[in-house]
Amino acid sequence: xxxxxxxxxxxxxxxxxxxxxxxxxxxxxxxxxxxxxxxxxxxxxxxxxxxxxxxxxxxxxxxxxxxxxxxxxxxxxxxxxxxxxxxxxxxxxxxxxxxxxxxxxxxxxxxxxxxxxxxxxxxxxxxxxxxxxxxxxxxxxxxxxxxxxxxxxxxxxxxxxxxxxxxxxxxxxxxxxxxxxxxxxxxxxxxxxxxxxxxxxxxxxxxxxxxxxxxxxxxxxxxxxxxxxxxxxxxxxxxxxxxxxxxxxxxxxxxxxxxxxxxxxxxxxxxxxxxxxxxxxxxxxxxxxxxxxxxxxxxxxxxxxxxxxxxxxxxxxxxxxxxxxxxxxxxxxxxxxxxxxxxxxxxxxxxxxxxxxxxxxxxxxxxxxxxxxxxxxxxxxxxxxxxxxxxxxxxxxxxxxxxxxxxxxxxxxxxxxxxxxxxxxxxxxxxxxxxxxxxxxxxxxxxxxxxxxxxxxxxxxxxxxxxxx
Amino acid sequence: xxxxxxxxxxxxxxxxxxxxxxxxxxxxxxxxxxxxxxxxxxxxxxxxxxxxxxxxxxxxxxxxxxxxxxxxxxxxxxxxxxxxxxxxxxxxxxxxxxxxxxxxxxxxxxxxxxxxxxxxxxxxxxxxxxxxxxxxxxxxxxxxxxxxxxxxxxxxxxxxxxxxxxxxxxxxxxxxxxxxxxxxxxxxxxxxxxxxxxxxxxxxxxxxxxxxxxxxxxxxxxxxxxxxxxxxxxxxxxxxxxxxxxxxxxxxxxxxxxxxxxxxxxxxxxxxxxxxxxxxxxxxxx
Numbered sequence: 151x152x153x154x155x156x157x158x159x160x161x162x163x164x165x166x167x168x169x170x171x172x173x174x175x176x177x178x179x180x181x182x183x184x185x186x187x188x189x190x191x192x193x194x195x196x197x198x199x200x201x202x203x204x205x206x207x208x209x210x211x212x213x214x215x216x217x218x219x220x221x222x223x224x225x226x227x228x229x230x231x232x233x234x235x236x237x238x239x240x241x242x243x244x245x246x247x248x249x250x251x252x253x254x255x256x257x258x259x260x261x262x263x264x265x266x267x268x269x270x271x272x273x274x275x276x277x278x279x280x281x282x283x284x285x286x287x288x289x290x291x292x293x294x295x296x297x298x299x300x301x302x303x304x305x306x307x308x309x310x311x312x313x314x315x316x317x318x319x320x321x322x323x324x325x326x327x328x329x330x331x332x333x334x335x336x337x338x339x340x341x342x343x344x345x346x347x348x349x350x351x352x353x354x355x356x357x358x359x360x361x362x363x364x365x366x367x368x369x370x371x372x373x374x375x376x377x378x379x380x381x382x383x384x385x386x387x388x389x390x391x392x393x394x395x396x397x398x399x400x401x402x403x404x405x406x407x408x409x410x411x412x413x414x415x416x417x418x419x420x421x422x423x424x425x426x427x428x429x430x431x432x433x434x435x436x437x438x439x440x441x442x443x444x445x446x447x448x449x450x451x452x453x454x455x456x457x458x459x460x461x462x463x464x465x466x467x468x469x470x471x472x473x474x475x476x477x478x479x480x481x482x483x484x485x486x487x488x489x490x491x492x493x494x495x496x497x498x499x500x501x502x503x504x505x506x507x508x509x510x511x512x513x514x515x516x517x518x519x520x521x522x523x524x525x526x527x528x529x530x531x532x533x534x535x536x537x538x539x540x541x542x543x544x545x546x547x548x549x550x551x552x553x554x555x556x557x558x559x560x561x562x563x564x565x566x567x568x569x570x571x572x573x574x575x576x577x578x579x580x581x582x583x584x585x586x587x588x589x590x591x592x593x594x595x596x597x598x599x600x601x602x603x604x605x606x607x608x609x610x611x612x613x614x615x616x617x618x619x
Numbered sequence: 620x621x622x623x624x625x626x627x628x629x630x631x632x633x634x635x636x637x638x639x640x641x642x643x644x645x646x647x648x649x650x651x652x653x654x655x656x657x658x659x660x661x662x663x664x665x666x667x668x669x670x671x672x673x674x675x676x677x678x679x680x681x682x683x684x685x686x687x688x689x690x691x692x693x694x695x696x697x698x699x700x701x702x703x704x705x706x707x708x709x710x711x712x713x714x715x716x717x718x719x720x721x722x723x724x725x726x727x728x729x730x731x732x733x734x735x736x737x738x739x740x741x742x743x744x745x746x747x748x749x750x751x752x753x754x755x756x757x758x759x760x761x762x763x764x765x766x767x768x769x770x771x772x773x774x775x776x777x778x779x780x781x782x783x784x785x786x787x788x789x790x791x792x793x794x795x796x797x798x799x800x801x802x803x804x805x806x807x808x809x810x811x812x813x814x815x816x817x818x819x820x821x822x823x824x825x826x827x828x829x830x831x832x833x834x835x836x837x838x839x840x841x842x843x844x845x846x847x848x849x850x851x852x853x854x855x856x857x858x859x860x861x862x863x864x865x866x867x868x869x870x871x872x873x874x875x876x877x878x879x880x881x882x883x884x885x886x887x888x889x890x891x892x893x894x895x896x897x898x899x900x901x902x903x904x905x
Binding site: 255256259260263303306307309310311314315317318319321322324325326327328329330332333402405406408410411417419420421422423424425426427428429430431432434435436438439445448449477480481485486488489534538540570573577584587588591594595598599602603606607 | 633639640644646650651654713716724734738741742746747748754757769770773775776804805808832833835836851855872879883884888891894
């Protein structure tokens with residue numbers, strides 16, 4: 151225990167004074183380890199650790215010289231490749247030779263990978279220096295250095311979070327962080343169908359994509375107004391999708407839980423069946439049922455374009471989307487609500503009954519506030535999830551119908567597009583505009599991140615994470 | 620007198636409730652019935668979309684034999700099971716590790732890490748899909764099921780919070796006692812916390828097992844060989860690939876959907892209790 155406290159104190163001292171302090175006051179071994187990682191450890195007998203650090207430095211340097219350095223250079227010199235892929239006349243052989251030119255895409259990608267690797271390396275490097283300085287202090291105090299076995303034991307106890315988090319975080323780095331940084335950078339380039347490597351190259355353009363997105367030129371079907379329309383619909387959709395599902399789920403849960411209703415399990419199972427059908431199956435099925443030539447029109451004997459009627463700002467398709475979404479989403483909220491309803495303390499109800507409160511009053515004053523209080527984080531997650539709800543829109547209407555008056559132009563947006571489906575179309579269309587898509591992605595991110603950070607840190611959950619221990 | 624009025628209103632409200640439940644129940648079950656009906660429908664090949672009861676209607680297992688003989692459905696099924704099992708194991712392990720660390724251990728940067736994870740989870744996944752594709756290509760992994768497994772479980776850490784909410788409620792006293800008895804942290808994790816976390820483990824396993832059955836966007840980007848498809852992409856392509864594919868394949872599609880749905884229903888029903896516990900514990904604690 152005492153030892154632990156000493157080491158905590160020591161760590162605090164090192165942290166406070168930082169690397170500069172370590173360089174000024176450290177032993178020669180520590181200073182040398184700024185350049186040759188692991189040197190200090192080896193001279194002091196921590197062979198395994200030292201060799202490990204040295205190996206990492208070696209591998210990293212080899213990588214940087216043979217591969218990474220070139221891309222980093224490209225990234226910071228502000229050009230993403232100049233040489234085009236093409237053919238060149240070779241005088242000696244009298245033939246056209248294929249020349250492999252630069253590829254802006256790969257330059258950017260490998261540049262990002264290299265930056266991430268450098269950041270990781272710096273982390274290891276700092277630990278190495280700190281370790282050395284810690285050794286210095288231990289030697290000064292006449293304490294013995296930690297052995298390899300002790301280090302392992304620390305990793306499994308005080309520092310158990312390191313082995314726990316290492317692997318998941320590597321996955322996160324490779325499959326989330328790196329692609330993300332990459333796509334963020336794309337927003338500052340002119341990467342579109344006219345600049346698609348390897349045939350053509352793209353380059354940095356600063357904030358001009360953001361300017362395009364928010365410029366009013368182009369009138370009603372220019373980017374700025376189309377963006378506002380899509381944004382408005384995204385919010386309207388997210389609002390209705392979230393709350394229709396929630397309240398209908400709650401109402402059905404109340405109906406099923408009502409005293410005296412029989413076959414509760416049967417009713418619940420009936421609705422829960424809908425969860426088990428994969429979403430894309432339901433959506434494709436609904437799309438075919440609601441199609442102009444679909445079965446619904448045949449049964450009704452009508453000729454209604456349920457999913458592609460353009461009139462009134464595509465009102466009908468929008469309504470149908472929300473309706474189909476109810477079918478998909480209500481069973482989920484039904485399960486959730488009926489789970490929570492059972493947990494409402496019964497004394498509330500008993501007290502209300504003694505006071506002679508009517509059923510609607512009980513609902514408005516007890517059930518609803520309780521439910522809203524408990525499910526607030528769930529509602530926020532749902533809302534954000536619906537802002538990003540790609541499947542429902544894409545599989546039902548594909549974002550359509552096409553509306554050239556309000557959405558056309560070069561924006562490639564369509565009437566029922568959410569920001570995400572618009573983004574997707576911009577990247578998969580025949581004339582992709584990756585740069586604009588990235589701008590939209592950044593906007594979506596800012597919206598969602600703000601919403602969720604505020605709410606998650608404000609809900610009681612974040613504050614009282616230790617309340618139940 | 621008063622009691623009879625009361626019992627009449629009570630009866631009336633019961634009847635109303637039943638009526639509502641029946642109407643809603645029918646609305647929810649009808650599309651499923653239609654799906655099952657179409658799966659078993661062996662009609663003369665015309666008019667599949669727009670006639671409900673054509674003349675010469677036959678019911679039978681014809682679509683299923685077409686499904687397993689004429690299409691590669693059985694391969695896709697095997698692929699999906701492989702991907703689902705592997706990614707589910709990895710995802711569950713990752714989520715448990717991350718949420719245990721964030722919930723039970725105290726270390727520097729814990730709060731910032733939680734916020735960063737939350738923020739990272741807000742990016743729409745397929746915004747980075749093209750970049751993911753090229754990273755996989757650089758690793759030589761495109762067109763392989765391994766890539767799918769990695770993509771599905773690679774960002775598992777982002778969905779830590781439901782599980783963390785659960786860990787937060789486990790009393791600290793037990794693990795303190797164990798540590799006093801000389802248990803190491805891994806032992807506490809393995810022997811004390813995990814056995815108590817059964818509902819949340821089942822919930823995580825269930826959700827992560829089901830998600831590969833439903834995704835088709837990532838598969839579509841990463842996989843181009845037909846024999847590497849998962850069921851969702853296979854079924855999607857079945858009715859969306861060519862112009863007339865829908866008319867020709869709709870009944871077979873429904874048969875495939877019936878098989879997939881059947882698998883998920885079975886899983887779901889057998890573990891419904893845990894699912895509810897998982898969802899609600901996540902909702903209560905954020």
